Amino acid sequence: MSATRRDFLRYGALAGAAGAALRLPLLAETAAGVSPFAPNQWLRIGADGRVTLVVARSEMGQGVRTSLAMILAEELEADWSSISIEQASPSPDYPDMNTGGSDSVISSWPVLRKAAASAREMLVAAAERRWGSPAGECRAERGFVVHAPTGRRLGFGALAADAAKLPVPKDPPLKDPKDFRIVGTRVPRIDGPAIVSGRAKYGLDTRVPDMLFAAIARCPVAGGKLVRFDAAKAKKVPGVRGVVAISNGIAVLADDTWAALEGRDALDVVWDEGRNAALSTEDLWRRLDEAAARPGRVSRKSGDVEAALAGATARFSATYRDTFQAHASVEPGSTIARVSSGRCEIWTPTQNPERVRREAAKLLGIAPENVRVHVTLIGGGFGRRLGADYAVEAVEVARAAGRAVQVVWSRPDEFRHDFLHPAGRADIAAGVDASGRIVAWTHRFTTFHLTMFGAFDPNAVDDPDVNPWGGYDNPYAIDNLRVEWTDVESPVATGAWRSVFYPPNVFARESLIDEIAHHLGEDPLALRRRHLEGKFPFATREVDRAELRAVLDLAAEKSGWSSPLAKVPGRRSGRGIACNVYHGRTLIAQVAEVSVGDAGDVRVHRVVTATDCGQVVNPLGLEGQVESGVAWALSYALKGEITIARGRVAETSYREFPVLALAEMPEVEVYAVASDRLNRPSGFGEMPVPAVAPAVANAIFAATGKRVRKLPIRPEDLRA
Amino acid sequence: MARYRFTVNGQPREVEAADPDMPLLWVLRDRLGLTGTKFGCGMGACGACTVLMAGEAVRSCQTPVSAAAGRRFTTIEGLSPDGGHPCQKAWLAEDVAQCGYCQPGMILEAAALLARTARPTDADIDRAFDGHVCRCGTYARVRRAVRRAGALGGAR
Numbered sequence: 001m002s003a004t005r006r007d008f009l010r011y012g013a014l015a016g017a018a019g020a021a022l023r024l025p026l027l028a029e030t031a032a033g034v035s036p037f038a039p040n041q042w043l044r045i046g047a048d049g050r051v052t053l054v055v056a057r058s059e060m061g062q063g064v065r066t067s068l069a070m071i072l073a074e075e076l077e078a079d080w081s082s083i084s085i086e087q088a089s090p091s092p093d094y095p096d097m098n099t100g101g102s103d104s105v106i107s108s109w110p111v112l113r114k115a116a117a118s119a120r121e122m123l124v125a126a127a128e129r130r131w132g133s134p135a136g137e138c139r140a141e142r143g144f145v146v147h148a149p150t151g152r153r154l155g156f157g158a159l160a161a162d163a164a165k166l167p168v169p170k171d172p173p174l175k176d177p178k179d180f181r182i183v184g185t186r187v188p189r190i191d192g193p194a195i196v197s198g199r200a201k202y203g204l205d206t207r208v209p210d211m212l213f214a215a216i217a218r219c220p221v222a223g224g225k226l227v228r229f230d231a232a233k234a235k236k237v238p239g240v241r242g243v244v245a246i247s248n249g250i251a252v253l254a255d256d257t258w259a260a261l262e263g264r265d266a267l268d269v270v271w272d273e274g275r276n277a278a279l280s281t282e283d284l285w286r287r288l289d290e291a292a293a294r295p296g297r298v299s300r301k302s303g304d305v306e307a308a309l310a311g312a313t314a315r316f317s318a319t320y321r322d323t324f325q326a327h328a329s330v331e332p333g334s335t336i337a338r339v340s341s342g343r344c345e346i347w348t349p350t351q352n353p354e355r356v357r358r359e360a361a362k363l364l365g366i367a368p369e370n371v372r373v374h375v376t377l378i379g380g381g382f383g384r385r386l387g388a389d390y391a392v393e394a395v396e397v398a399r400a401a402g403r404a405v406q407v408v409w410s411r412p413d414e415f416r417h418d419f420l421h422p423a424g425r426a427d428i429a430a431g432v433d434a435s436g437r438i439v440a441w442t443h444r445f446t447t448f449h450l451t452m453f454g455a456f457d458p459n460a461v462d463d464p465d466v467n468p469w470g471g472y473d474n475p476y477a478i479d480n481l482r483v484e485w486t487d488v489e490s491p492v493a494t495g496a497w498r499s500v501f502y503p504p505n506v507f508a509r510e511s512l513i514d515e516i517a518h519h520l521g522e523d524p525l526a527l528r529r530r531h532l533e534g535k536f537p538f539a540t541r542e543v544d545r546a547e548l549r550a551v552l553d554l555a556a557e558k559s560g561w562s563s564p565l566a567k568v569p570g571r572r573s574g575r576g577i578a579c580n581v582y583h584g585r586t587l588i589a590q591v592a593e594v595s596v597g598d599a600g601d602v603r604v605h606r607v608v609t610a611t612d613c614g615q616v617v618n619p620l621g622l623e624g625q626v627e628s629g630v631a632w633a634l635s636y637a638l639k640g641e642i643t644i645a646r647g648r649v650a651e652t653s654y655r656e657f658p659v660l661a662l663a664e665m666p667e668v669e670v671y672a673v674a675s676d677r678l679n680r681p682s683g684f685g686e687m688p689v690p691a692v693a694p695a696v697a698n699a700i701f702a703a704t705g706k707r708v709r710k711l712p713i714r715p716e717d718l719r720a
Numbered sequence: 721m722a723r724y725r726f727t728v729n730g731q732p733r734e735v736e737a738a739d740p741d742m743p744l745l746w747v748l749r750d751r752l753g754l755t756g757t758k759f760g761c762g763m764g765a766c767g768a769c770t771v772l773m774a775g776e777a778v779r780s781c782q783t784p785v786s787a788a789a790g791r792r793f794t795t796i797e798g799l800s801p802d803g804g805h806p807c808q809k810a811w812l813a814e815d816v817a818q819c820g821y822c823q824p825g826m827i828l829e830a831a832a833l834l835a836r837t838a839r840p841t842d843a844d845i846d847r848a849f850d851g852h853v854c855r856c857g858t859y860a861r862v863r864r865a866v867r868r869a870g871a872l873g874g875a876r
Binding site for chain 1: 739749753757760766768803808818822823824845846852853857860861
């Protein structure tokens, strides 16, 4: 039979039969089987023994569904194969679903362990009652409760109904980490089979009954306004069903995505491009350079830097720059929204569903309780999906359309309306005394404010002010230190981008350290080690520098730092090292091996990462995050940059903004210090990014004698 | 409105399309409900929309429905009935996916490569995956999975 509009509708009807009427019910309500035992909002156990974990974070490739399930299964003593995942929606039960800052595992660790331990104790107590055995003779083990003296066993499913009748223990005992049998093992992604079979549903793949597709014409210049538009040609595109104006543009509604995109292209629109109409990258740099000439806000200060600099035997100063960067996730933005009778339902690939809910409610003038947000899989987040713009815009379209609409972003939309990582400059000055000790250090970082998180407020200061990341938390023991920063109002949209302000500041700091070492004729590792005694602050925490030293030593050992580097014929080869501490928590050291051709082309052959990240939940996941962070950082160091011309983002495709390709992926090795420093995980999504660029830049210096002070690194700067 | 007939995953399909240039990508996703084929860029620069046309990897965003007529296509949904294609098995064994969005295209590219070359060299793999973007950087695992799939019998 032919697949036409009728099929499309039938497909919708089938989806409806599966449970999507006017309002899709909670996943909980549709879960197969009855779940008699739900001791808290985090887990349920069915009579069939299936354990359902409710994940209140967004999966975007960091493996959070797997790592949280591992934590739950471990503490529950569940059988790994019995675990299913269910995605939470914002509600009073799940008050914190924001997924960013590499925080999911850290913050879920105590919560899920306690939730699972409560359930486990209740299952054990239920078995004790069933068997009339005294307390202490039963234990949970791989999905069963076992009576040790007799070997009798009952599955969790068989005990679930009884357990549900018992009081929930307030302070259940937690497992001793030495008894862990899931946490710390290599567990493949729980959603792997869905991904490789094409069943995994991302934002763009989500369908609801009777929905239309939409594409939006938006002003290409930030801050511009609509003057007028003519939709006559757009409406003639077959499949186009309507055109509606919304606050930031004109939406073309259609039966399929192609018709929506073609209809959008057929619109005649006149924009008032406003005061940014002539804006260029050069203008933006001028603003930064002017601001950088003035002192910034001081976030960290010790000793007398000016006196120490004046008295130093050798002084160093340098300016390091990075550029605007796009997120360039492979899944472009999308959101489905439906607004009817004072309620709103949203399906969106978001890192921050609470924000979506709040902003949608505000737009519609309804209570947040009347907005339901379904979090889909995200085809790459990296901070971009902390913004709610693309979701709230879809709500506005759906309200105007009076039916469910999926707004789809094209690839040029995704580049042009990204919240960019802003360009920044770090100005560092350092002084070294006659003994070779770094005695003075000033670090001034100047960048643009992040519009993703609100309008510019020159008086806004974080409390505590730990900015700039990578400058404030300079790990080296330097008696006279001053760290300043300035953010300038941004005329272009800017936002969180994997590890945010760490990359430019760690690039600057670790490059200058390398420069000082070479000036002194000292091994850059040895110089770092000499300046890592005692402790340094991050907000209210302190980090023991000896622990960073241990991580550096591990990276040096595993990379063969002190052995000669194998030469690549016809190329100049070098090795570089850099380190960082992320928010006083996760310690990283990385060694890069590069070679540079006569044309200045850089190849990164190997990146060795050593880390102390506390308890490793899933080594397979940790390695994946390091591979991913290295790839991200190599794109940042060596590949594309975003420029602004005539007020617009000039690069609107992967050809114009290239990212790392498979052929360019180096060997990546990961080593974790066996550490009981924290007795818990310390997070790992953003951590592997910041030290890569300086490790590569330092390796390039070792290979060529050319110092890199601007990212991305360009071949023309490195020609033989 | 013209009708176009072609085969998808072994099933004869017929669609009506007013625009002969409508890319196969959108026919698969929006008309046939086969959302395993992903939209990434719409200009053949990212590989996310890769499908097999008579066993060859093609970009469905660059394949107009008019050119699809009479052809046989395999999408990720049809690569195997049970996720048991050697590439799918190898992908799971190497735990390749992160966000996973680009992976259907990568897997189909791997299947096409292995159909041509049972034991691809590193250079063969580099060439085949040139133009596939994975922003999560799963490339090292993709390479390992392709080798493993080759050892498992590759293309079937």
